[in-house]
Amino acid sequence: MTKIAFDGVPVAGTINFGLGQPSADLLPVSLLQTASDDFYSKAAGLELNYGELQGDERFRETLGSFLGRTYGVPAHANSLLVTSGNSQAMDFVCERFTHPGDTILVEEPSYFLAFQIFRDHGLNIVGIPTDADGMDIDALEETLTRTTAAMVYTIPSFHNPGGQTLSARRRDRLLELSRQHDFIIVADEVYQLLYADQLPPPALGCRTCEGKVLSLGSFSKILAPGLRLGWIQTSADLMAVLLDSGQLNSGGSFNHLASHVVRHAIDMGLQEAHIGFLRTAYQVRLEAMDAALGKHLSNIARWRKPGGGYFFWLELPEMADCAEMRKRAGDFEVGFQPGEYFSNEEKLKNCLRLSFAHYREDEIKTGVRRLADLIATELGS
Amino acid sequence: MTKIAFDGVPVAGTINFGLGQPSADLLPVSLLQTASDDFYSKAAGLELNYGELQGDERFRETLGSFLGRTYGVPAHANSLLVTSGNSQAMDFVCERFTHPGDTILVEEPSYFLAFQIFRDHGLNIVGIPTDADGMDIDALEETLTRTTAAMVYTIPSFHNPGGQTLSARRRDRLLELSRQHDFIIVADEVYQLLYADQLPPPALGCRTCEGKVLSLGSFSKILAPGLRLGWIQTSADLMAVLLDSGQLNSGGSFNHLASHVVRHAIDMGLQEAHIGFLRTAYQVRLEAMDAALGKHLSNIARWRKPGGGYFFWLELPEMADCAEMRKRAGDFEVGFQPGEYFSNEEKLKNCLRLSFAHYREDEIKTGVRRLADLIATELGS
Secondary structure (H helix, E strand, O other): OOOOOOOOOOOOOOEEOOOOOOOHHHOOHHHHHHHHHHHHHHOOHHHHOOOOOOOOHHHHHHHHHHHHHHOOOOOOHHHEEEEOOHHHHHHHHHHHHOOOOOEEEEEEOOOHHHHHHHHHOOOEEEEEEEEOOEEOHHHHHHHHHHOOOOEEEEOOOOOOOOOOOOOHHHHHHHHHHHHHHOOEEEEEOOOOOOEOOOOOOOOHHHHOOOOOEEEEEEOOOOOOHHHOOEEEEEOHHHHHHHHOOHHHHHHOOOOHHHHHHHHHHHHOOHHHHHHHHHHHHHHHHHHHHHHHHHHHOOOOOEOOOOOEOOEEEEEOOOOOOHHHHHHOHHHHOEEOEEHHHHOOOOOOOOEEEEEOOOOOHHHHHHHHHHHHHHHHHHHOO | OOOOOOOOOOOOOOEEOOOOOOOHHHOOHHHHHHHHHHHHHHOOHHHHOOOOOOOOHHHHHHHHHHHHHHOOOOOOHHHEEEEOOHHHHHHHHHHHHOOOOOEEEEEEOOOHHHHHHHHHOOOEEEEEEEEOOEEOHHHHHHHHHHOOOOEEEEOOOOOOOOOOOOOHHHHHHHHHHHHHHOOEEEEEOOOOOOEOOOOOOOOHHHHOOOOOEEEEEEOOOOOOHHHOOEEEEEOHHHHHHHHOOHHHHHHOOOOHHHHHHHHHHHHOOHHHHHHHHHHHHHHHHHHHHHHHHHHHOOOOOEOOOOOEOOEEEEEOOOOOOHHHHHHOHHHHOEEOEEHHHHOOOOOOOOEEEEEOOOOOHHHHHHHHHHHHHHHHHHHOO
16 A cells, blocks of 8 residues: 655745645634633633533534534534544544444545545445546445445545535435445535535535434634544434543543634634635635646646635546656645545546645646646656 | 443532542633733744644653653653543554454553543453552563563553552563563553652653653643643654554644643743642642541541542442442532442442542542541441
């Protein structure tokens, strides 16, 4: 199995579209300072103690209302569990619901670092093809005739890395299959609120009564990754399994103090204002990347313009080897993630993922031009 | 296996010595507000982004110096991994180093909620007897002749629940056995700095070169549980195994933002001042509990006065059933943790654990009197 190095350290001068992270100007220092001050100026000592296993009830009520305003359907506090971000939540979900050797079905391509989490739990990963409407549900149904799956992992809106969104019709069918085949849908919905101009279909978190759904949400993409704060939205049955955890029973809430600060941020209206700010900023960057790709790469690459999220997925001619190309990208002061990282079958070698989240409009233009130079040099076109 | 309900919710009027948590007046709201303000007033946007897998390097340097001043031996930043508290650290360590069916050796009695974490990982738990000097190392050695252990879990200083401290001689032998039998020592050292008047022997965290040691430390007991911030101190070899984790690779540092705030608290001298304050406060409570036990229970109970930490361990006459007694404790407006919770073999029914951390001196006197009334009523003395 290819060992993938973490690509999180920016190199000065290089425009690394491999970084799926917000840029410094999008990270809300003063917002968090305000929310933090507001919390501490009213805080009682016991609020710094161990929290409820499921997470602070006031936070879960505030979060439930926030989801009502943003997802469109209010969530009951009882349906929400506080996590320390989606990576922790994925690991935790594997621990609570799987055994080594169980099968998990994932989109092909899918989020590369999720693979490592699933392998840490000894899971057998099977890929399901995707197209412009997300996971191919016919292929999923066919796979389920010969495979017993414990879980299906999906990124329904603004896919990482594909950028596409699972259609409403396919969401219905996925839920129907979950009931029929008794698997758990682990829906990674971190990009749900980062739409450019058109809302995606309702989050699977709004539909936890229609199948076995664990919807994973996070403040990493809408506030700050460093907070390590997220949530799982699910049914009472699955919640009971999550809560019966030694780690939770011993430590209390997964991230108690951060939940107080974010509760104040939401209650003060700061979180929703920040999402508005992010949507505008990301839309500008998305359009800039689409235009630059159109200008410099339309002759050689194919892509779909995403409706939101962080990512463009580029397909180069069959003979391209993007992992090889990546090794020489530094010479062109540009970076990206090779497509094969996102393949469970070490395919997709001619594809690559670009994130538009970490750079300003002008940097995106420059970076795409450099990428086009690299590709031209490598493919000799 | 007995299912143990979390006993974390205080009942008004009841003095519940079952609560192993600080009281409101010991939780540092203004300290954290000051440290938080100091961080945010100087923060750069990117400090809110994903952190280094091992944890922010500046924080690890600050923590290493702090350990030099408090443990007596400075720790290199490379030997430290940031965790989100000891419960998460224990779970993580099981995930990285064990397989279902592996054996873990624990002190009998030991921290009851650790059992649940180990069971969540399918581990086979075997108890090793303890006495006034901690784990009986002869018994450990004897067990190792017929059992292959993946890990030995120990609480070396101011044991939970026993209150005693592993002697220097036994620490040497434990490390020697770790080398001989190639098991990992998981040392839960959360009470190390909460000594009453005499320093315990050096933490096992200072001796990671002498055996396979994972020393677990936490800010829960010396600052605030709600922070969910701790650390693992270990050798380069074991660190490499910890870092090769999907969850870390995906999410970055386990608790990045909290580590910034605590870095400022340490650098401003606030953390060490707070430890001084806690040591004084807990010493008063410890003495109050010892005196009250002497006054009300010396005729029927036996205990060792602990040298620090949170806990007294009481032994009642053989026929006592403390779990049964606990059911009627509410009538006396008092609470405790029955001894059998801390036994891996459902023994120790005539023992109980009292925490002196959550109540003031006067409340401790009143609570112990109530406990004596309960015991007298139950045992008909």
